[in-house]
Amino acid sequence: MLTLFRNLLRSKVALVLIGLLIIAMASFGINDIFTPNLGSSLAAVGNRTVESSDLDREAEFLLNRINQNGGNSTQQDLAQSGQLQGLVFQLANRNIQAEYLERNGIRASDQAVIDVIRQNDIFRSAIHGGFDRTSYINFLNERGQTETEFTQWLQDDLTFLAMSDGLASNVQAPQGLTELLAVFSEERRRIAYIVMQAGDLPEAVEPPSEEELREFYDAQTSMMLQPERRGFSVIAVRPEDFIHQVTISDEELENQYLAQQSRFTSPGTRTYEQFAFADETTARQALGRLLGGEDPQAIVATFNGRQLPTETNLRSAISSIDLAAAVFDTPVDVWNGPIQAANGQWVIVRATEDIPGETTPLEDVADTLRAEITEYKSSRLYADSFDLIDDAVGSGGTIHEIAEMISSPVYTFPPVDERGFTRQGRRVGALLEIEGALELGFQLYPDEMSFREDGGDTQYIIRLDETVASYLPEFEEMRDELYDVVFAQKRQAAVTEYAEAMMERINGGSFLNAEAQQLDLEVDRPPMAIARSSGPQIGFPPEVMARIFGSELDQAFSIPLQRGYFIGVVEAIEVPQGDQRTAASAPIRSNLNQMIAGEFEQAVFDVARENVNAQINDAAITTYLEQYQPVQ
Numbered sequence: 001m002l003t004l005f006r007n008l009l010r011s012k013v014a015l016v017l018i019g020l021l022i023i024a025m026a027s028f029g030i031n032d033i034f035t036p037n038l039g040s041s042l043a044a045v046g047n048r049t050v051e052s053s054d055l056d057r058e059a060e061f062l063l064n065r066i067n068q069n070g071g072n073s074t075q076q077d078l079a080q081s082g083q084l085q086g087l088v089f090q091l092a093n094r095n096i097q098a099e100y101l102e103r104n105g106i107r108a109s110d111q112a113v114i115d116v117i118r119q120n121d122i123f124r125s126a127i128h129g130g131f132d133r134t135s136y137i138n139f140l141n142e143r144g145q146t147e148t149e150f151t152q153w154l155q156d157d158l159t160f161l162a163m164s165d166g167l168a169s170n171v172q173a174p175q176g177l178t179e180l181l182a183v184f185s186e187e188r189r190r191i192a193y194i195v196m197q198a199g200d201l202p203e204a205v206e207p208p209s210e211e212e213l214r215e216f217y218d219a220q221t222s223m224m225l226q227p228e229r230r231g232f233s234v235i236a237v238r239p240e241d242f243i244h245q246v247t248i249s250d251e252e253l254e255n256q257y258l259a260q261q262s263r264f265t266s267p268g269t270r271t272y273e274q275f276a277f278a279d280e281t282t283a284r285q286a287l288g289r290l291l292g293g294e295d296p297q298a299i300v301a302t303f304n305g306r307q308l309p310t311e312t313n314l315r316s317a318i319s320s321i322d323l324a325a326a327v328f329d330t331p332v333d334v335w336n337g338p339i340q341a342a343n344g345q346w347v348i349v350r351a352t353e354d355i356p357g358e359t360t361p362l363e364d365v366a367d368t369l370r371a372e373i374t375e376y377k378s379s380r381l382y383a384d385s386f387d388l389i390d391d392a393v394g395s396g397g398t399i400h401e402i403a404e405m406i407s408s409p410v411y412t413f414p415p416v417d418e419r420g421f422t423r424q425g426r427r428v429g430a431l432l433e434i435e436g437a438l439e440l441g442f443q444l445y446p447d448e449m450s451f452r453e454d455g456g457d458t459q460y461i462i463r464l465d466e467t468v469a470s471y472l473p474e475f476e477e478m479r480d481e482l483y484d485v486v487f488a489q490k491r492q493a494a495v496t497e498y499a500e501a502m503m504e505r506i507n508g509g510s511f512l513n514a515e516a517q518q519l520d521l522e523v524d525r526p527p528m529a530i531a532r533s534s535g536p537q538i539g540f541p542p543e544v545m546a547r548i549f550g551s552e553l554d555q556a557f558s559i560p561l562q563r564g565y566f567i568g569v570v571e572a573i574e575v576p577q578g579d580q581r582t583a584a585s586a587p588i589r590s591n592l593n594q595m596i597a598g599e600f601e602q603a604v605f606d607v608a609r610e611n612v613n614a615q616i617n618d619a620a621i622t623t624y625l626e627q628y629q630p631v632q
Contacts, residue, residue: 042088042624044615045095046102048152050088052624053144058087079628088621092614093605098156100608101163108158113151116158167600173592175585181592182584186576188529191548192512193568195561196499198491200519205494208486216486217475224473229415229423231466232441233399235408236434237389237459242381246374256369257362264365266357267314272327273352274308275300276345283338283346290335290348308347312355327351382459389452389459399449399463415468418442423468434458492563499558499565506556512569529574544568 041049059075062083066073078084101107117123118131122139125132140150198205208216217224257264275296277283286303290296300307318324326336326349337348385406392405403410413431414422420432431438435455444450444464453460475482502515516523526538535545544559544566551557551570559566576584 040620042617042620043092043095044617045092045612046099048095048099050091050095052620054091054149055084055087055624057144058091059084062087076628079625084625084628085621088616092616093609094156096612096614097605097608098159100604100612101159103612106159106163108155108162110151110155112158113155116154117151163604164597164601167597168594171593171597171600173589173596178585178589178592179581181588182581183575185532185588186580186584187549188531188574189548189570190525190529190572190574191568191570192523192525193566194512194516194519194521194523195564195566196495196519196521197564198495200521200564201494201498202519205487205491208483208490212486213479213482214475217478217482221472224478226423226471226473227417228470229417229468230441230464231415231468232413232431232437233463233465234411234413234431234434234437235389235399235403235406235461236411236437236455237382237385237406237408238457239375239379239382241408242378242385243374245381246377248370248373248377252373253366253369254362256373257365260369261359264360266359267316268357269312269314269355270327270332270351271310271312271353271355272349273310274347274349276306276308276341276347277303277338278345280338280340280346283348287335287337287348290350310352312353323347323349386452386459389461393449393451393461399461402461412465415466434460437462488563492560495565496560499567502567503556503558506569512556512567515567525571529572 041051042055043050056075059078062078063073063075075084078087117136123131123136125135140147143150145153273296275286277286282303282305286299286305289299289302297307299305313327315324315328318327320339320341322339323341326339328351330336330351332351332354335348335350338346339349341347388406389402392402395402395405397405400410411430413428416422416428416431416438418438420428420438422428435458436453437455437460440450440453441462441464444462446464446467449463450461453462506512506515513523528534530538530540530545530548532545532549534540535542540548547557547559548568548570553570553573556567556569558568
């Protein structure tokens with residue numbers, strides 16, 4: 001489909017489609033091209049450029065997304081992984097797309113950009129609610145863009161959005177296709193089925209003979225080769241190992257409570273009075289007289305002011321940021337202002353009373369504080385133990401002597417392979433939980449002991465105690481395992497043979513109920529008709545659902561299970577009709593329209609890359625990246 005759209009865009013039909021886009025963008029308007037200064041650029045597409053500041057900004061956005069879950073990636077990491085270089089081409093590609101649309105007369109108007117900026121809440125004044133240019137300039141400074149650069153960036157975004165909306169509103173999927181997909185998605189089937197296992201067969205499966213076991217052993221020799229296994233002794237130290245050494249006195253707990261009392265105290269309130277005046281000059285004159293100690297009521301009368309009702313509020317309850325700061329960041333009984341209110345008047349304010357919030361008693365938070373102090377102290381003891389462990393290792397003692405010196409147990413593990421499994425197939429999880437321990441253990445020489453190693457949240461020492469070389473087990477050693485495997489294969493083969501014969505009989509005219517009676521099995525029928533999406537609700541795996549909807553009416557189907565067979569018959573097929581089909585078609589048509597519009601949009605951008613050239617400044621990119629190369 002994408003290739004079709006690309007070819008279409010190279011034809012005369014493209015002119016009609018471009019025309020539709022222009023009409024769809026009427027609300028955005030068409031504007032003349034403005035030309036930014038190129039400067040020292042990493043890439044250039046027409047009048048658009050990619051500057052190092054653009055790359056810094058996009059890298060910062062990318063790092064914020066990467067690190068939002070606790071990561072610690074840096075711009076140097078992006079450079080070394082190639083992601084920084086990729087951002088250059090991503091930005092160049094954005095400019096190619098914008099340039100192509102502009103050349104074809106598709107571009108959001110300057111007025112559209114102005115409207116978006118003025119209507120953005122982050123640029124509104126907290127006092128009068130209108131557009132605040134100071135906030136806007138501060139935003140641009142934080143973003144590292146000039147006003148021209150930002151407006152062009154926003155204009156391109158609006159153009160891309162308008163193109164997407166234009167395509168979405170003008171591209172419609174064929175009615176026949178939507179109805180076909182509606183039938184596909186809303187089709188329901190009713191089935192009957194049985195689950196047959198080896199124990200259900202009319203005749204019991206004969207256990208494997210000695211000859212069969214030996215034959216299987218000889219044929220599967222390569223599969224029975226046992227890998228090398230190694231046994232280890234490990235000393236592992238974790239922060240929680242030191243919890244029992246931590247003691248916390250009542251005095252220490254109380255001191256911590258007092259030091260963090262603000263944490264356990266709810267926000268306080270302040271009572272404040274306000275005087276409102278008609279303009280800022282008058283308000284400032286009144287403020288000066290009040291700060292000089294004159295009577296507030298006389299000042300209000302002199303300057304034709306108005307006393308507002310006295311209020312008591314939390315800081316968060318005051319909608320004006322400036323007013324909240326004047327009330328809570330100024331000492332009690334000191335006048336502050338003037339502050340412009342939403343109605344245009346200018347207000348001066350004085351807090352008359354500070355009412356502290358309630359403090360949670362120590363006994364209510366003692367357990368929380370005790371747990372936090374314990375965790376902190378045990379972590380410190382854990383870190384302090386590193387030198388003790390290193391000194392113990394340096395003493396040249398055995399692993400048991402070292403364990404005694406640092407008061408830690410020695411954990412002994414049976415021989416395991418490189419995946420951490422014993423000969424009996426048991427996974428030794430405790431060893432695998434120590435990051436890097438098993439890999440290091442397979443690098444040691446016989447009887448060799450490692451130094452202290454960092455295993456994430458564990459410090460450990462590992463010693464190689466035993467090596468079991470790779471070998472081929474004798475038949476007698478493997479006999480029990482061979483018996484289980486061969487017997488399972490024979491039972492599955494018997495079930496498969498019976499299931500295939502049953503399928504032939506059903507498709508030849510027999511009935512599933514009759515076949516089930518022969519095996520003394522009950523036929524199950526889901527109470528509701530099954531949809532393609534019903535699998536998880538009724539517990540059917542995807543392969544069963546595929547067979548149900550891939551079979552014909554009254555046709556038997558089967559699916560091998562781990563220990564048997566699923567055998568079913570489609571007894572009814574319900575196809576949506578009339579209103580049901582119409583109702584199902586609406587969301588499908590919407591999704592299909594979006595998919596086709598998305599494919600068309602991608603085709604537009606593919607053609608843009610073919611028709612618009614980007615100039616890449618390799619030397620400038622290399623110079624930019626060099627600052628993030630590690631020091632040799």
